[in-house]
Amino acid sequence: MGKKRDFNERTCSECKKKIDFQRGSYDNVIFFDGKYYHKDCFISMCERKSSKKNTLPKWKYALNNLNNISLDTKTMLDDCYYRDDICNFILEFYDLTVITSRIFTKLDAIYSGTFKGLSTGIPPHDLYDMWVRKKNYLLKTKEINISKGKILSPEQQVIYDLSILINKYDSYLKWKEQQNILARTKETESKIIADITLHSSISNTNLNKNNIKNDEDDIDALLDELFD
Numbered sequence: 001m002g003k004k005r006d007f008n009e010r011t012c013s014e015c016k017k018k019i020d021f022q023r024g025s026y027d028n029v030i031f032f033d034g035k036y037y038h039k040d041c042f043i044s045m046c047e048r049k050s051s052k053k054n055t056l057p058k059w060k061y062a063l064n065n066l067n068n069i070s071l072d073t074k075t076m077l078d079d080c081y082y083r084d085d086i087c088n089f090i091l092e093f094y095d096l097t098v099i100t101s102r103i104f105t106k107l108d109a110i111y112s113g114t115f116k117g118l119s120t121g122i123p124p125h126d127l128y129d130m131w132v133r134k135k136n137y138l139l140k141t142k143e144i145n146i147s148k149g150k151i152l153s154p155e156q157q158v159i160y161d162l163s164i165l166i167n168k169y170d171s172y173l174k175w176k177e178q179q180n181i182l183a184r185t186k187e188t189e190s191k192i193i194a195d196i197t198l199h200s201s202i203s204n205t206n207l208n209k210n211n212i213k214n215d216e217d218d219i220d221a222l223l224d225e226l227f228d
Contacts, residue, residue, distance in 0.1 A: 010029065010036040011036065012036060012037050012038045012041050013035035013036060013037055014037050014038070014041035014042065014044075014045050015038060015041050017038075019036055019037075019038055021077075023077075023081050024078075026070070026073055026074045026077055027039065028040075029073060029077070030042040030069060030070065030073055031069075031072070031073040031076055031077070032062060032069055032073075033058065039070075042062070043063070043066070045059075046059045046060075046062045046063045047063065050063060078124075078125065079111075079123065079124050079125075082123075082124035082125045082127075082128050083107075083111075083124045085124075085128050086107065086124060086127060086128050086131065087099055089128065089131060089132065090103070090158055093131075093135060094154045094157060094158055095154060096154050096155075096158075100155055102155065102159070103155060103158050103159065106158075106159055106162055107127075107162075110122050110127060110162065110166065111123070111124060111127075115166065117163075117166055117167070118166060118169075122166070122169055126169070126172065126173075126176075127165065129172075130165050130168065130169070130172050131161075131165060134164075134165065134168070138161045138164065141161075141164065142157065
């Protein structure tokens with residue numbers, strides 16, 4: 001692989017026209033039973049086929065589970081993009097012109113959870129995020145190995161680094177959860193600050209403006225009381 005693939009180029013299996021969508025925006029696309037559809041085309045097709053006698057049950061199922069199918073489509077397309085991100089990262093970071101079948105086999109085993117040492121699969125998004133965040137660490141590890149006379153080929157280096165990332169996945173998941181907690185905490189604090197500011201504004205509408213203190217120290221003091 002030496003060229004980035006365009007996952008936006010998909011043709012609707014029903015109307016045979018191109019499906020226009022961008023990364024992260026999949027409202028107009030459905031992937032079902034191995035085929036791509038415009039969402040409107042898919043709904044119309046399912047309704048038409050469901051109305052026929054002796055129709056396959058999958059079309060009624062699809063209509064009744066459209067939201068779940070849409071979510072599955074989003075997950076699948078996101079995975080495609082992140083798999084492609086990983087391939088392009090490997091080509092650039094390890095100065096490769098092609099990615100060998102051996103590397104692809106290792107990656108597929110990591111995604112599926114069949115790689116040795118894994119108890120569960122690592123989604124492409126997580127693997128890509130870890131790899132990018134840990135690239136300086138991986139470079140330092142490589143330099144240490146070289147200083148000890150352990151020199152690996154680019155392909156061997158990719159597989160060696162994958163082993164490092166796999167061993168750090170549990171720590172990465174804990175870090176992600178910490179980040180989620182921090183994000184939720186900041187969101188809650190922002191809402192509280194907004195409520196306090198609004199309450200103060202309403203309560204003091206009849207006060208002299210010179211007696212109103214709205215600086216951050218006052219807000220922090222109120223927050224300290226609330227979280228005490």
